[in-house]
Amino acid sequence: MMKDPILALDVPNEAKALKLLEHFKGESIPVKIGMELFYRTGASFIESLTARGHPVFLDLKLHDIPTTVERAMINLASLGVSMVNVHAAGGADMMRAAVRGLEAGTPEKSSRPLCLAVTQLTSTDESMLKKELLIKNTMQDTVAHYAANAAQAGLDGVVCSSLEASLVQKTCGSAFLRVTPGIRQASDEANDQVRSTTPSEARAYGSTHIVIGRSVTKSEAPAAAYDTIRNDWRSLS
C-alpha cells in the first residue's frame, strides 16, 4: 500500500507542533519527531501523537556502544512508535543490539517498531565522503554496503537518499525499506540537502517512504504544500 509522505515536525516545542498539525484538520498523517522536538517534549508528546492516530517515526539516530543502544531501545519500544533508527556506522553488533532492545521492550500484543539504519546523511556529498569522512568508496557503494550490513543485522530498512534507493532495493530486496529525506520540488530551497530529488523521482527510483520537512513547515499554507508533495509522490502509482 502507498504510504503518505512523513512530515518532519522540526519545530522547537509542542505548541508549535500542534499549531502546525491544526492545518491538517484532524488527518492523522505520518509524522517524524527528531532531536529538536524530542529533547524538548520527551516521551509524553510522542504518546499523545500516537493516541491521536499519527504513525510516528522517532528519528533519534542512535549511535553508541551496543549495550547502551540496546537499553535505550527497550525504553523507546514502549512509546508505541512505528519506526526508530540508528546510524549504520555504529556497526553490526550495535544494530543487532538495537533490534534485541526493541524486541525486549515492545509490549505484548503490540508490533515491534521498525528499525532503520541511517546510511549516509542526505547532507553529505561525494567530496565530503572522501575528504572529511575518509571513505574511499563512492556514495552508491558506501550506501549499498551499509544497507547490506543493516539487512544482515536484522534491521527493516535504511534511511538513504532516493538516488541510492534502487541500488539498495537490488542489494537488499524489495521488502527492505528505503526511507528517503532530502525531498524537494524543483522550486523549493535546497537548504542543507545535497542528495535531493522530487517526490515523483523518489517513487520512480524505488523509495518506499519519503520524508518532507521545511517545504511544508515553512510554507504559508502547510496543508496545501503537503498535498502538492503527496500528489506528486502518488502520481506514478
Ligand SMILES: O=c1ccn([C@@H]2O[C@H](COP(=O)(O)O)[C@@H](O)[C@H]2O)c(=O)[nH]1
Ligand atoms: O539523511 C538524513 C537523515 C535524516 N534527515 C531528516 O529528515 C528531515 C528532512 O527535513 P527537510 O526540512 O525536508 O530537509 C530532517 O528532520 C532531517 O533531520 C535528513 O534530512 N537526512
